Amino acid sequence: MNIDSYYDTRKNVFERIQDSSTATKLLMSLMMACITGIMAQIIIPLPWTPVPITAQTFAVLCSGLFLGKKYGCLSQILYIVLGIAFIPWFGGMTGGIEVFLGSTVGFFIGFVIASYFIGYITERYASARNFKKMAITIGIANFALIYIPGLAGLALFLGMQGTPIGIIDLLMMGLVPFIAGDILKILGAAALSKVFLPKD
Template sequence: MNVFIEGYKNRMYDFFRWRTETSFVYKLIMCCTFACFTGLMAQVRFYLPFTPVPITGQTFAVLLSGVMLGKYYGGLSQGIYAGLGFAGVPWFAGYSGGIGVLLGPTGGYIIGFILAALFIGWVVDSNIRARSFSGMLGLMLFADIMLILIPGTLWLYIWLNLFYSVSIMEALMMGFIPFIAGDVLKVFAAGTAGGLIIPKSA
């Protein structure tokens, strides 16, 4: 058993070293892979009757990209996802794409994906304590709330008020509160997956 555990730890160190030291071309390939994975998870969706924002699996892919790709490249993967999607690649929720999505009710969340992945990657690479299971859960939950849900809800509030008179509390009920429980589950799943891959010490 000890031999198995040591071998597993060595594989984690090998992966962490490889993803840090590998060439830019391989890093770019990994970024594109995670962009595609985010697009795939965007199709795992369902809508609530009182909000134009769907519940999707994207958050899981976004959080995991920060851990797997590290600083800069986690954010780059989501930048590729957002940029190509806004350019017309139909991999946003419901196989949608185009600049209209950026200007629509979910544009703020997509921009938040970039910020969250950048932040998670930077912290995981810079702070060993963030690689513990509890540290990773706290980090991901913070990034999800502060860098995805809050910017997304603020943009939703602005967008809604272009057409209706909506209070900030109504915007919270449409763009923030309904997503907390599901996002906690996605944070737990991404934190567990990340914890199995990233070494807990330098």
């Protein structure tokens, strides 16, 4: 395959996804929810925080890249709703409303927001579909749109448990241990965007 046919194939696949039927897009959203649930089982518990390191954030970031704002966002809503309802695919094979409303509730909410944001940028601005711009876009989604509600939810959870926490301790529990891994996920997702997303 020469470079021109690669570019043509990449554009055709992207357009087929964009132009596919509603039923197909719903199926793809469900598949991405399943991928998110599977990657949530790649988990590293940390002894000083109820928030574990997981790989699911990578699936969240990719959902917006490949499914766009509407169906990428939907994939994360399906992940949450099905996890609450009956599928134990939150981190550590857990599920249910009590897990959703636990220490990671804000991160779940951030997943939906981040996927929508990445999908919006990907769909609207073809010029943003290069490694550098997508790394910036995904970085904003990860560190602002996931962590701001995530940290707020963690602080609220701890406060309701009778253990209010200062900002430094909050950052040490909900942000600092995850930075290195998140940078790798951001760069990985940006690399996938460079390979698979058309630039026009």
